[in-house]
Amino acid sequence: MNTVLITGCSSGYGLETARHFHAQGWTVIATMRTPRTDLLPESIRILPLDVTSAQSIAAAIEAAGPIDVLVNNAGIGVVGAFEATSMSRVRKVFETNTFGVMAMTQAVIPQMRERRSGVIVNVTSSVTLASMPLAAAYTASKQAIEGFTGSLAHELAAFGVRAKLVEPGYAPTTRFAANTDVPVMDLIPEAYLDFARPIFAGFANPPLTTKESDVAAAIWLAVNDGSDRLHYPAGEDAVALAGLA
Numbered sequence: 001m002n003t004v005l006i007t008g009c010s011s012g013y014g015l016e017t018a019r020h021f022h023a024q025g026w027t028v029i030a031t032m033r034t035p036r037t038d039l040l041p042e043s044i045r046i047l048p049l050d051v052t053s054a055q056s057i058a059a060a061i062e063a064a065g066p067i068d069v070l071v072n073n074a075g076i077g078v079v080g081a082f083e084a085t086s087m088s089r090v091r092k093v094f095e096t097n098t099f100g101v102m103a104m105t106q107a108v109i110p111q112m113r114e115r116r117s118g119v120i121v122n123v124t125s126s127v128t129l130a131s132m133p134l135a136a137a138y139t140a141s142k143q144a145i146e147g148f149t150g151s152l153a154h155e156l157a158a159f160g161v162r163a164k165l166v167e168p169g170y171a172p173t174t175r176f177a178a179n180t181d182v183p184v185m186d187l188i189p190e191a192y193l194d195f196a197r198p199i200f201a202g203f204a205n206p207p208l209t210t211k212e213s214d215v216a217a218a219i220w221l222a223v224n225d226g227s228d229r230l231h232y233p234a235g236e237d238a239v240a241l242a243g244l245a
């Protein structure tokens with residue numbers, strides 16, 4: 001196995017994972033909604049990919065050629081009171097975090113099944129390890145992928161293909177918060193202010209966090225671990241929440 005395709009490589013966990021696999025000598029296909037050639041070494045192929053577009057997925061898979069590993073990393077967040085989160089926003093989050101992952105997975109299964117080898121790594125979140133307030137829609141989008149991957153792992157194992165979950169904790173250093181296009185306070189109605197204030201104060205000073213390199217290392221481990229282990233928490237906070245610290 002030595003070719004990996006990673007979604008959402010323009011920043012954060014995806015960018016670091018592309019660098020990590022490249023440094024280990026793998027052929028890396030880094031995908032981005034808006035391709036940028038200035039972020040990664042020249043020998044890494046960059047392909048355009050928006051995981052919410054069937055056409056974009058088909059074009060990227062066609063251009064990529066055979067791949068051994070798919071890392072579904074692209075994702076968007078939404079933080080706020082669920083009451084104030086419009087259903088169009090909820091659907092937008094699911095389009096990327098849930099249906100995007102499913103569509104990418106469906107696109108690579110045939111070639112992996114035929115070769116009887118391959119790994120699909122789905123990046124969820126530590127919100128699936130312990131419930132967090134003011135993140136109901138985001139948590140739902142990621143929990144769906146937890147259940148999806150657990151079930152899928154059984155049917156793909158019959159063909160020698162593995163499905164894995166990497167569950168990162170909170171990284172203040174990625175573009176995740178900046179990429180959330182609704183300001184948090186727009187989703188906190190006045191009635192929720194007293195409840196939300198201490199929670200946001202806690203978010204601002206987390207005792208433990210996750211680094212991009214923790215996630216790249218966990219994805220590397222998940223890909224190269226031949227066992228049937230499903231869950232790989234990544235980062236000190238996630239490892240503690242999983243009870244593995």
Ligand SMILES: NC(=O)c1ccc[n+]([C@@H]2O[C@H](COP(=O)([O-])OP(=O)(O)OC[C@H]3O[C@@H](n4cnc5c(N)ncnc54)[C@H](OP(=O)(O)O)[C@@H]3O)[C@@H](O)[C@H]2O)c1
Pocket residue numbers: 007008009010011012013014032033034049050051052073074075076077096100123124125126167168169170171172174175176177179
């Ligand atoms: N940071 C955290 O605290 C945290 C914690 C737990 C889990 N996670 C998860 O980790 C993953 C990576 O997040 P991150 O922290 O590295 O955030 P990030 O820096 O915002 O990176 C997310 C990437 O996803 C891409 N993306 C968004 N929508 C896309 C779409 N429709 N099609 C293709 N790419 C798309 C973004 O590309 P553009 O540049 O085109 O927007 C960006 O490259 C996400 O799945 C996130 O849910 C993050």
